[in-house]
Amino acid sequence: MERTLLLVDDEENIASALVRLLRRDGYQILRASSGKEGLELLSKNNVGVIISDQRMPEMTGVEFLSKVKELYPDTVRIVLSGYTDLNSVTDAINRGAIYKFLTKPWEDELLRANVEEAFRRYEMKIENIRLTLQLREANEALSKINHELEQRVEDKTREIVRNMHILQISQDILDFxxxxxxxxxxxxxxxxxxxxxxxxxxxxxxxxxxxxxxxxxxxxxxxxxxxxxxxxxxxxxxxxxxxxxxxxxxxxxxxxxxxxxxxxxxxxxxxx
Incomplete structure (x- = not known):
């Protein structure tokens, strides 16, 4: 499974630095300079992890990621912003709109480790969905088989009762x-x-x-x-x-x- 990462930040230099850092881990990286542009990219790409800045024009990172949660609940959503923005994202963290809050400036290896962990979390979600779907299909198939078996047993039982009735009539005729x-x-x-x-x-x-x-x-x-x-x-x-x-x-x-x-x-x- 290809790992696709979406970076949303209106500061070009920040986004470029993140691309240089995370590209070495083999991710397909998409860039957006606003929440609106990020939503457009999400509609066209299968994205696993999103890193968004908090302070952006028109739509804040929390607002953007809250919309993403509604539209793409399986994505793993991270806010990367300054310490001063912590209070504004706490409620979003509590509501589950945001998986983690990481601060600027970041420590490279720690950020890479968090992104790796986020992708593992996303892939586990997708695998659970796949297994749940597979189990549901298996249960539906088993239910269908059970229904067919029950129908066969019912038909066979009806046939046996009918044959017994015919045999009884035949025996009665012979006895007379x-x-x-x-x-x-x-x-x-x-x-x-x-x-x-x-x-x-x-x-x-x-x-x-x-x-x-x-x-x-x-x-x-x-x-x-x-x-x-x-x-x-x-x-x-x-x-x-x-x-x-x-x-x-x-x-x-x-x-x-x-x-x-x-x-x-x-x-x-x-x-x-």
Whole structure:
């Protein structure tokens, strides 16, 4: 960051002496002979530190720097004047319009040190502003992300509730069917069973079918016939007499034709 210093003094020899002294520290130095001219330069340049004389025509140093505080509050403002002007700038110091009061004649090294300190103070202000802005932007971005996540969770929750409702309706429909419906996964586990299926193969509903191995719950002859490839090819109903003497009509369908599911669906209709 380039350090730009504004010198405001109506005495040409004083301003020139200051330029000679401070130029060695690498500052870009702007000169103005009045407060009005100083304000014009400030409107066109990014100035960090201002050194102003107190006694100037039309506008005193305090008046000038008070205006600067309103327009460019981040600048570091210094008055360089005689001891006799101290009382006139005390109030401005207390109000924060002036950072420091330095006296004429000045001690070179002390003045250079004060200007260096003033620039460090200015750069710290600018860095704090940058970090504050960066933090605000990060917080805004985080807030946006949180809002999007909340919206996604809300949408997902709504989708889950809707799917659960659909599943409940589907199960209710299956339970009202007058035939037994079983869905058996390719691992042999029963994944779907309606009320009639529980009545027929679950001890009239006393034994749960879901999650059980089909081989342990379904009569072997029915399961053997219903899981053959020939059964899937024959779309009509098949008849079978179970070992307990119950005659049934049954249909078998291979899952996976319309979905990623694998296994078989059995529809069993007991013959009265």
């Amino acid at each position: 069917l007058p035939v037994a419906v079983l869905g058996i996964g390719d691992d042999g586990l029963i994944a779907i069973a309606n009320q009639m299926a529980h009545k027929m193969f679950g001890g009239n509903g006393e034994r749960p079918l879901l999650g059980e191995m089909a081989s342990e719950m379904i009569p072997a002859e029915l399961l053997a016939n219903a899981t053959t490839k020939e059964c899937f090819k024959q779309t009509g109903k098949k008849q079978l007499s179970l070992s307990g003497g119950q005659d049934v009509n049954y249909w078998c369908y291979s899952m996976g034709e319309l979905s990623h599911a694998k296994g078989v669906v059995l529809v069993i209709d007991p013959v009265s």
